[in-house]
Amino acid sequence: MTRLLIEREAWIINEKYALSQEDLDILQEHPVKVAKDWSKKEYKPIRDRIRAHYFSIQNKTCSYCRLPINEGTDNVEVEHIIDKNRRLDFIFETLNLVVSCHKCNFSKSKKEVMSVCPPENTYPINGTTFNIIHGHYDNYFDHLEFLANSSYHALTDKGEFTIDKxxxxxxxLAEQRERISMYENDSIISDVLEIKNSVNPNEKIEALIEKLKQIRQ
Structure with missing residues (x-):
């Protein structure tokens, strides 16, 4: 596994999304009554802001598999760690939200992820009662590692639970990791990716041109 890939995946959310006054006004005007209300068009601006916030902090990777996810909003899903159908009071609790890929979100679905049920409107302040790796509280690589064949290997019960659920x-999935690792390990492809994400790419482009010239020699 390449250094760049591991660095991209080794994040922890240290700044939760803070609901703005505009967000709060929308929620007050349109109170949440049932879990399916989450998808209401009135809440779309809030969902979009939450998605953008965590997508950036998570280095554009899924909270569970840690693989890159597409920037199209249909593929970057806002995921409720404690399922919204189980706890309506946490539906807009931003400590309960991360972004994930569709496959991890679908697989996890409505599964119970806690060993102790928290009191109403009191979200846990740490990850000790969570059975699943929590993007806001847990260091991912304390619980999981990637083997030489890019498969996921649990280091703790929490890691095993996350793999299972x-x-x-x-x-x-392992093959997908291998492909991404191969691209990250190619210096040319790595340079191209850096240029795409750079605010001032001109110097990097010139360096890449020189590198390509050397390949032709």
């Missing part, structure tokens, strides 16, 4: 042993 998010189906991190699903067909094709």
């Amino acid at each position: 998010c189906k991190l042993d699903r067909v094709g």
Whole structure:
């Protein structure tokens, strides 16, 4: 596994999304009554802001498999760690929200992720009662590691729970990691990716041109 790939994946959310006054006004005007209200068009501006916030902090990777996810909003899903159907009071609790890929979100679904049920409107202040790796509280690599074949290997019970509930042993996931690792390990591709993400890419482009010239020689 390449250094760049591991660095991209080794994040922890240290700044939760803070609901703005505009967000609060929307929620007050349109109170949440049932879990399916989450998808209401009135809440779309809030969902979009939450998605953008965590997508950036999470280095554009899924909270559970840690693989890159597409920037199209249909593919970057705002995920409720404690499922919204189980706890309506946490539906807009931003400590309960991360972004994930569709496959991890779908696999996790409505599964119970806590060993102790928290009191109403009192979200846990740390990850001790969570059975799943929590993007706001847990260091991912304290609980999981990647083997030489890019498969996921649990280091703790929490890691094992996350692999099981998010189906991190699903067909094709290790191969996907291998492909991404190969691209990250290619210096040319790595340079191109840096240029795409750079605010001032001109110097990097010139350096890449020189590198390509050397390949032709």
